[in-house]
Amino acid sequence: MNVVIIGGGQAGLQVADTLRTEGYEGAIDVIAEESGLPYQRPPLSKDYLAPGKEAAPLPLRGATFFLDKNVTLHQGVRAIAVNRAERKVQTTEGSLDYDHLVFATGARNRTLNCQGVSLPGIYGLKTLADAEALHAALPTARNIVIIGAGFIGLEFAAAALAHGCNVTVLEFAPRPMGRALTPAMSEWFAAAHRSQGVNLRLSEGIDRFEPDTDGRLGAAISTTGASYPADLVLVGVGVQPNDTLASDSGIETSNGIVVDETLRTADPAVLAIGDCASFPSAHAQGRLRLESVQNATDQARHAARTILGAENPYTALPWFWSTQGxxxxxxxxxxxxxxxxxxxxxxxxxxxxxxxxxxxxxxxxxxxxxxxxxxxxxxxxxxxxxxxxxxxxxxxxxxxxxxxxxxxx
Structure with missing residues (x-):
């Protein structure tokens, strides 16, 4: 058998690792769009941005993992099409045959569509390149505005405070982390961040950005008309699943790649896991897409065993963490x-x-x-x-x- 994994993040590498641990001896190809060795994403919004920290990513596996496990890593390569009839993945460096294909394509940041959004000084935070740009900009930033009070936004708020910056967070919803937390916990975190010095503005979104006299970012104008000085803005308004490649190949998608309880799509040779997968969850009593390291790694282990012949449903308990100062x-x-x-x-x-x-x-x-x-x-x-x-x-x-x-x- 040949297994091709699209995605070189936490989920994709765990599939390869588990396959080898469970005795699989066939070929394994991992297609990783970013160059360099795969790295851990969670620290990018926390430890990586701390004052005095060296800008060095934490690797997901040791440098010898791919050689030791006989896994072929295609670095800086993008999958551009999947032909399910011929079981081929077309990439920017050629085509790969597969017996089993795993989509571990993750998610991408949602973007804003408002005036001034292309001004220099406005950032997202998803990749190592994003974190490197913020790491370089933070030491000289003074007034920071964060759009969105989710996990990433509030983790970055804590990091910005540690650099001595003035920090304003604009959140259109009435409470922070509202999709994930109970109202009681949301309210506690709102008070806690304010006590640390964050200017947390709830029920207040972004209307536009205005330049300064040099043409760079100068201010963020909220939906209330208030103006907040800003020489750096972080946009953290959630993510969207990377499911277009699957959809273009005829795989069903609905807020993610639709899979069954074994993590297979309707095509039994194709699986999807992690942030890009919509799966039936006993814990949610319905279909769910989760954005977490735990879900990515647990689903990866489960998908590997499904490839090897197991037919058990995926039932792992979801759990999460966020370090905010x-x-x-x-x-x-x-x-x-x-x-x-x-x-x-x-x-x-x-x-x-x-x-x-x-x-x-x-x-x-x-x-x-x-x-x-x-x-x-x-x-x-x-x-x-x-x-x-x-x-x-x-x-x-x-x-x-x-x-x-x-x-x-």
Missing amino acids: PYKLQMAGLPRPDDDILIMGDQRAAKFSVLCFRDGVLAAVESVNNAADHMAARKLLSADIALTRTQAESEGFTLKAAASSPVSV
Whole structure:
């Protein structure tokens, strides 16, 4: 068999790694659009941008991985067409035959369509090149405006504060990280970032950018008409799945490449994983597309085993993290805005958890600076243990104790 993997990120490399670990001996080709060795993306908005940090990416695998594992990495190569009838991938350097094809194409940043968006000084943050440009610009920046209060926007806000910048965040929605967090946790983070010095403007989006007298970025004008001085803008308004190549080959797409519970598309020789895949999730009780390292790596392992003949459904528990200055946010499960919540711990000391109950049982947990609660929550939720709010409110209850003695829960 020949396996071709389109995408050299976390998901794509994990497929190759797992295939070899599980005994696959056929050819493996990884098509990576960026030049250089594949690198970890999460640190780009955190440690990479810290003051005094050397601009060096963290590799996803060691330099000898590809030789040791007999994996062919096509660096700086783009897949341009897939012929499913002939099982060929056309690339910018030629064609590759496949018996199994894996789309691990990830996602791309959403862009703004407003006046002044092409002015020098306006950045996105997705790739190493983006991070390198920001790393170079941050030391001389003074007034920074961030469009979007999602994970990337708020992680960058914390990094910009560490450089001594004035930081304004414009968020069109009424609360930060609104798609991912409960209202209680969103409100806590809004207050926390403001206490750190971020000018967080909610229910206020971007209308346009205006130049200074030199023709560079000078100000951001919000939807309220307010003007915010800006010599650097970061746009963090979400991402879109890279599913066009799949769609052009006749594969179904709908907010991502549509796959079944084994991560196969309707073509059994073609799979999709990670940020680009729309899959049926028992945890969401419907179809879902997740943007996380955990989902990318877990789906990659599962896809490799599917290629090798397994037929098990993908059921891994979703979990996430985000480091925003002094605050380490960790989530297990998928919180919903209407969940019944119980807050445990000390919010004033920034060490607490929000337990989310749905249909009477624990469905998700959000934690701040509380790794023990997060690990316990992952254990409980992965084991599908029906922890009730009444049990959680009992005297002396802790998630760690419940996870250590699940029989008593």
